[in-house]
Structure formats: structure tokens, C-alpha cells
Amino acid sequence: MAAIREKSPAKRADAQRSIEAILDGAIRCLSRNPEASVSEIAKTAGVGRVTVYGHFPNRADLVEAALTRAIDDGHAGLEAVDLSGDPRDALARLVDSSWQLVNQSRSLLIAAQDVLPPGKIRELHAGPANRVERLIERGRDEGVFRTDLPTTWLVGVLHSIMHSAADEITAGRLTPDEAAGYITATVLAAFSPGALRP
Known part of the structure; x- marks a missing residue:
């Protein structure tokens, strides 16, 4: 029996370039149209099906893989956001940066929701959620965010409001430029210790 030969470094590099081109093509296509076909993605990537x-x-x-790559790229950008100082100001800065990513990838997320279970999508978002x-x-410890509701619930509220903003833009009731301010105002009111308690 012939020995199995490993791919040469050149072939491995070619394969990696091919994968990168496919993922670039998938992100571009799915960000425009969540129903983009594999054929469209292949054509955009410059490869065959x-x-x-x-x-x-x-x-x-x-x-x-495309959603994972988009989240990883966004995660790297969010690492640069200054989260020091007053947690309310830090949250506003994080919302502004995060919203840009959500807005850019909302069609990609729709594509993912069509083919992936909710648990998988939550798992892929674990890094941004942890931030x-x-x-x-920290805001709870400093007394500027409410403590009567679980942190996980508040994170979910923020994500829901962001995705609702994306839906409002799709419906033509909100512009992308207005969204970050609306999201921040809504979230800070919801997170306030003085907000109505259940």
C-alpha cells in the first residue's frame, strides 16, 4: 500500500488562500443577500463550486465559517475600544462600535439564522458577549447599572435592541446614522438603577 503523502507547504498555502478567498466572497455575498447561493459565492471568490x-x-x-470569520474580525476591532472610566460612557462607546458591526453583518446573521441552531449562534458570539x-x-459594582436583574439578561437586552434597530432600518423607520444614539439611550435607561423594578 502506497504511503500517504502530506501536502507540500506550497499546496497547503494554496489551499489556505483558496479558503480565504471563499470566506471573503461568502461575507460579501451574504452581507448583500442572505439567500446567496454557493454558485454566487464561488463566482465572487473566483473559484469553482x-x-x-x-x-x-x-x-x-x-x-x-463566514459568520465566525466576520465575528473574529469584529472582535479584533472591538478590542481597541476604550472601556475605562465611567461604565455608562464606556457602554456608549462600545454600542457605537458594536452597532457598526451589527449593521454591516445583519444580512449575514439572517443567513446564519436560516441554517444554524440558536445555540450555535450564541456560542459564536461568546467573545463579544463576554466583553x-x-x-x-463593573457598572453594577460601581452602582451605575441595576443589580435586580441578571447580567446575562441585560446582555440579551442589549443584543435584542441592536437587532431591533437593524429591523427598523430594514423597514425604513430608522436610519443607520440615528441607530447608535437610539440604542444607547434605550439601553442606558433600561440599565439604570432607577429604572422601574419588576
Whole structure:
């Protein structure tokens, strides 16, 4: 039996370039149209459908990889956001930066919601969610955010408001430029220790 030969470094590099091109194409296509086909993605990436399926056995795997890549890229950008000082001001800065990412990738998220279970999408968002959790916990410790509701609930409220803003933009009732201010005002009111208690 012939020995199995490993791919040469050049072939591995070619495969990695191919994967990067496919993911770039998937993010571009799915960000415009959540129903973009594998054929459209392959064409945008400059490869054949066979090449796409060679790396991603089905469309769900491709969508998951594209969402993972978009979240990782966004996560790196959010690391640069200054979260020091008053937690309310820090939250406003985080909302402004996070909202830009949500707005850019909302069609990609719709594509993911069509093919991935909710638990998987939450798992992929764990990094960004942890950043928000830490900031909310600090705000609670400093007495500027409410403590009568769980931190996980408050994180969920923030994400829900962001996605509602995206829906309002799609419906034509809100502009992208207005959204960050609306989200921040709503979230800070909801997180305030003086907010109506259940």
C-alpha cells in the first residue's frame, strides 16, 4: 500500500488562500443577500463550486465559517475600544462600535439564522458577549447599572435592541446614522438603577 503523502507547504498555502478567498466572497455575498447561493459565492471568490465544496461540504458549513470569520474580525476591532472610566460612557462607546458591526453583518446573521441552531449562534458570539458582561458587572459594582436583574439578561437586552434597530432600518423607520444614539439611550435607561423594578 502506497504511503500517504502530506501536502507540500506550497499546496497547503494554496489551499489556505483558496479558503480565504471563499470566506471573503461568502461575507460579501451574504452581507448583500442572505439567500446567496454557493454558485454566487464561488463566482465572487473566483473559484469553482467544486473547490468551495472541497473545503465546505455544505452551505451551512460555509455560512458558519463566514459568520465566525466576520465575528473574529469584529472582535479584533472591538478590542481597541476604550472601556475605562465611567461604565455608562464606556457602554456608549462600545454600542457605537458594536452597532457598526451589527449593521454591516445583519444580512449575514439572517443567513446564519436560516441554517444554524440558536445555540450555535450564541456560542459564536461568546467573545463579544463576554466583553459586554464584564463591563456591565463593573457598572453594577460601581452602582451605575441595576443589580435586580441578571447580567446575562441585560446582555440579551442589549443584543435584542441592536437587532431591533437593524429591523427598523430594514423597514425604513430608522436610519443607520440615528441607530447608535437610539440604542444607547434605550439601553442606558433600561440599565439604570432607577429604572422601574419588576
